[in-house]
Amino acid sequence: MIKLLSVAIVAALFLESHQQRPGPFVRPAAPVVKPGTPRPGPFVRPSAPAVKPEHPCDSLTHIECWTDWFDRDDPSGSGDWETYYNLYKENPGKICPKPHAIEAMTLSGLSVAAAGEVIFKNDAASGFVCRNVDQPKNKKCSDYRVRFSCHPPFCGGGVCWTNWFDRDNPSGTGDWEHLSDLRNENPGKICEYPLYIEVVTTDTMTPAVSTGENFHTFNPTQGFVCLRKDQKSGGCRDYKVRFGCPCKN
Ligand SMILES: [Ca+2]
Ligand SMILES: [Ca+2]
Incomplete structure (x- = not known):
């Protein structure tokens, strides 16, 4: 009984001490985050990770x-x-x-x-x-x-980031940074199966997840789209995107 109790206490202490650490280890039951929902990112949870990330993106828990x-x-x-x-x-x-x-x-x-x-x-x-x-x-x-x-780090191999791409401005229906368009316009520059997408504003490099805007598309297989009609303000900010690809050995 005492042994059981001490195991429980150790487990509780472990959880407590790891509560500030971002990543799926501490929140394995995190709800699925749909594009368009403001998601927690490193800027809203600024506490330093307890373990040094293996890759720079490991702390970006909004990245899929x-x-x-x-x-x-x-x-x-x-x-x-x-x-x-x-x-x-x-x-x-x-x-x-x-x-x-x-x-x-x-x-x-x-x-x-x-x-x-x-x-x-x-x-x-x-x-x-x-x-x-x-x-x-x-x-x-x-x-x-x-x-x-x-979410990282449950993805294989190292991650190599593409350049930033900004193919559209939000003056029309929105800011369209579709992967298929970016690929057509930048042949050979984006890998076949990106693992990650990172999206920031072009002016202040603010992560998309921290702008409070709603996104129509936001994933590494389709890219990114912000529609003006989805915003309370009636407009999207201008975003640029880059993709995390498996590093070639
Ligand atoms: Ca099989
Ligand atoms: Ca743009």
């Missing part, structure tokens, strides 16, 4: 990024079972406790939609499951790999 790809199963049995529970258990420290998105792709590079198979599960909590029994004409599932969207 993708883990490595995982492929734990193949469809030779009852199907392709890329379940979150098993992947989390089999890859300690590599996947966050509460990922807020999942992406699945066949090993040959097709999206789930393009593969056109009947999918049993495809959500961040369950993971991905394709069952052979669900497929028509005794066909088997393709072999899929999956990755999850987490």
